[in-house]
Amino acid sequence: MTSNPRVIFGKRPAPHESPKVGEHLILDKSRTIDLENVPLNGGFLTKTLILSPEPAMRERMRDPSIPSYTTTFVVGGPILGFGVVVVVRSEKEGFKAGDYLYGLTVWEAYTVQPYVDGMFLLSSHPHGHRLMLAPGRINFKPEEWAPGTFDMDSLALQVVPNPNGLYPLSKYTSIMGTPGLTAFVGMEGIIDGKEGETLFVSSGASAVGSMVIQLAKLKGMKIIASAGSDAKVEYMRSLGADLPFNYKKVNYGEFLQKNGPINAFWDNVGGEALDAALASITAYGKMAICGTSGTDVLPPSEHYRLKNAYLIMKKCINIRGFIVPDLIPQYIGKFFEVVPALMAQGKLRSQETEVEGIENAPQAFTDTLASGHEKAGTLVVVVARE
Amino acid sequence: MTSNPRVIFGKRPAPHESPKVGEHLILDKSRTIDLENVPLNGGFLTKTLILSPEPAMRERMRDPSIPSYTTTFVVGGPILGFGVVVVVRSEKEGFKAGDYLYGLTVWEAYTVQPYVDGMFLLSSHPHGHRLMLAPGRINFKPEEWAPGTFDMDSLALQVVPNPNGLYPLSKYTSIMGTPGLTAFVGMEGIIDGKEGETLFVSSGASAVGSMVIQLAKLKGMKIIASAGSDAKVEYMRSLGADLPFNYKKVNYGEFLQKNGPINAFWDNVGGEALDAALASITAYGKMAICGTSGTDVLPPSEHYRLKNAYLIMKKCINIRGFIVPDLIPQYIGKFFEVVPALMAQGKLRSQETEVEGIENAPQAFTDTLASGHEKAGTLVVVVARE
Numbered sequence: 114m115t116s117n118p119r120v121i122f123g124k125r126p127a128p129h130e131s132p133k134v135g136e137h138l139i140l141d142k143s144r145t146i147d148l149e150n151v152p153l154n155g156g157f158l159t160k161t162l163i164l165s166p167e168p169a170m171r172e173r174m175r176d177p178s179i180p181s182y183t184t185t186f187v188v189g190g191p192i193l194g195f196g197v198v199v200v201v202r203s204e205k206e207g208f209k210a211g212d213y214l215y216g217l218t219v220w221e222a223y224t225v226q227p228y229v230d231g232m233f234l235l236s237s238h239p240h241g242h243r244l245m246l247a248p249g250r251i252n253f254k255p256e257e258w259a260p261g262t263f264d265m266d267s268l269a270l271q272v273v274p275n276p277n278g279l280y281p282l283s284k285y286t287s288i289m290g291t292p293g294l295t296a297f298v299g300m301e302g303i304i305d306g307k308e309g310e311t312l313f314v315s316s317g318a319s320a321v322g323s324m325v326i327q328l329a330k331l332k333g334m335k336i337i338a339s340a341g342s343d344a345k346v347e348y349m350r351s352l353g354a355d356l357p358f359n360y361k362k363v364n365y366g367e368f369l370q371k372n373g374p375i376n377a378f379w380d381n382v383g384g385e386a387l388d389a390a391l392a393s394i395t396a397y398g399k400m401a402i403c404g405t406s407g408t409d410v411l412p413p414s415e416h417y418r419l420k421n422a423y424l425i426m427k428k429c430i431n432i433r434g435f436i437v438p439d440l441i442p443q444y445i446g447k448f449f450e451v452v453p454a455l456m457a458q459g460k461l462r463s464q465e466t467e468v469e470g471i472e473n474a475p476q477a478f479t480d481t482l483a484s485g486h487e488k489a490g491t492l493v494v495v496v497a498r499e
Numbered sequence: 500m501t502s503n504p505r506v507i508f509g510k511r512p513a514p515h516e517s518p519k520v521g522e523h524l525i526l527d528k529s530r531t532i533d534l535e536n537v538p539l540n541g542g543f544l545t546k547t548l549i550l551s552p553e554p555a556m557r558e559r560m561r562d563p564s565i566p567s568y569t570t571t572f573v574v575g576g577p578i579l580g581f582g583v584v585v586v587v588r589s590e591k592e593g594f595k596a597g598d599y600l601y602g603l604t605v606w607e608a609y610t611v612q613p614y615v616d617g618m619f620l621l622s623s624h625p626h627g628h629r630l631m632l633a634p635g636r637i638n639f640k641p642e643e644w645a646p647g648t649f650d651m652d653s654l655a656l657q658v659v660p661n662p663n664g665l666y667p668l669s670k671y672t673s674i675m676g677t678p679g680l681t682a683f684v685g686m687e688g689i690i691d692g693k694e695g696e697t698l699f700v701s702s703g704a705s706a707v708g709s710m711v712i713q714l715a716k717l718k719g720m721k722i723i724a725s726a727g728s729d730a731k732v733e734y735m736r737s738l739g740a741d742l743p744f745n746y747k748k749v750n751y752g753e754f755l756q757k758n759g760p761i762n763a764f765w766d767n768v769g770g771e772a773l774d775a776a777l778a779s780i781t782a783y784g785k786m787a788i789c790g791t792s793g794t795d796v797l798p799p800s801e802h803y804r805l806k807n808a809y810l811i812m813k814k815c816i817n818i819r820g821f822i823v824p825d826l827i828p829q830y831i832g833k834f835f836e837v838v839p840a841l842m843a844q845g846k847l848r849s850q851e852t853e854v855e856g857i858e859n860a861p862q863a864f865t866d867t868l869a870s871g872h873e874k875a876g877t878l879v880v881v882v883a884r885e
Contacts, residue, residue, distance in 0.1 A: 380812075383808065383809050384809075397825075402812040403812065404812060405809040405812050405813070408809050413806065413807070413809070416809060418804035418805060418806050419804060419805035419806075419808045420799065420802055420804050420805075421799070422769065422770075422773060422805045422808065423769050423770075423791040423794050423799070423802060425788045425820040426766075426788040426789065426790060426791050426820040426821075427820070429821050429822060429825060430818075430819075430820045431818070431820075432811060432816075432817070432818040432819070433815075433816075433818070434810075434811040434812040434814065434815045434816045435812075435815050439815060
């Protein structure tokens, strides 16, 4: 028997409360697993290599009465997040021992993954990447999700290339993972920016924001970017932002009025940032609404209330809220063709700081929430080296 | 010399003020025109047949400091609106005496129309309809409009079929005019509704709203529609709305919560209606933002402030503000193929009440603002019978 530690969701934090280690996030070291004999029931057994503590996980700790597209974490159950795992044993066709998988997985050392039915086959791509979505559903039908009922955990693992030392596995939590994929598909499918146009990105030092800045730079766009500390402002500048600013020192509206107009807006924040962008955007501007981190921990009654919505019509603005699966079918092939090469050429950069051991995972999550990118780079939990 | 009366914009009404005849709108009977000899300077002379007083004209009377896509009326100058004119003399290729034209024109009996450069040629259509836009501009480039600088008056006249008695000329102010065209291109290009889906349309008794209801009904959609009086509720029901309601009796949020969810939203109002629609719409819902009549006469500081904007991301909503020229190139051909036939079959209906003489035009406009559709039908000013 092998020890199989995991991280349990102990209790819901209050709306404004930061989750605490030992109270909301609890390390459970009591479990073991028989790696040779545990029943797979047609699924496959994986070993967790890397876990990515991400601010978006905080939202799944909210009270279930607050509407969002995701289900909430179950109190007493393990938490889930994006990570890289390797297949140990498999009863499922298409998965074999040694395959690297990336996607949502339980924060534990070993996992018997559920049977996966939904799958995109990307047969046109040389590596034959497979995206597997929505276990237990024959068809992946996002148009049927009602708010709050999309089971985030059903966004299952996809087979990804073994980097074979070309880049560290931790890049699957940044450039090669959900942040990079989100930025790439949103920039391709929604913003579609042109050289010389001005893009404003809120929370530009975040994992997604930092990728948006770099991808926009590669398109020749002028970039205005906001974040909440001077350290983040310098980080955004180092990534190529032309006009990075600290919204705690100069408010969104004031900065954009002085430095706009903007042609496009990538929003990770919502509220006041969105309102200022509506005021500053040119007619026929495009907005990719990717996150609402400014309000995610607040009950709706405490949200900032938008005053500039009437400009959507007056300026013929196109606004699209999206999550990454919406655009995966169209752009995943191009992503795998383009992004690893750009990373190899140093044109797409990210900084990660590795934290060793799942026992330090709860602290890594609370540190991520507290500091964002003020530290040297995004925290990544290394659960196991192969 | 022939008398050429016109309607002058005398003074800007205050934000909450209703324009008054003789103060804000003044009949000027002092002018004459020499129909035989007035210089055309390469343009053409038209005789006004029909003028359409429309609530949207109120917005052009606003203080210029309030942002919108249109320029404001000039105090002391004539007002403009949509209407039908007939060509009397022409020096411009493509226009000949007897041609019927529809579009924005000066509220006066005779007009020397400016030279028109922008033109869409719809050569594929048997009638060879021509849409002429943006006089003085070689190319029509809506993407270059900055807010407040789009000269509404440059939306010039287009040649339309002479109905030859098949339908009254006044239909060019409703089904065959901007309201019908707006509803048609928005339903085709943005809502793209499917049978069984639920559409909510705000201000459903308005000229555009009443067309949206009927077009949605033809698609087999279920229709929720709001308006501000019981008479309008009955009018919407007569057009095919399944769940018409008076928002002054039951508020938007309450009604939609009880009768939703909705799959799509056609907004003519903004503010509270938009907020309620955001709450009620399903994931991946579509919103066509066509008007903001709920706030157009208010300074931005008095607008309703949206609380549900965070749901744009949570539900992956697609929102598009638009005006009719945005979608004309794609859908004008289909419009002329489909709409006259539907009207002839009685499947698209509208009610107009004719008011005789340009001297009654100012009163017709203030009556339109005051009563909307509580009267028997939209008011149309007949300036001349051929």
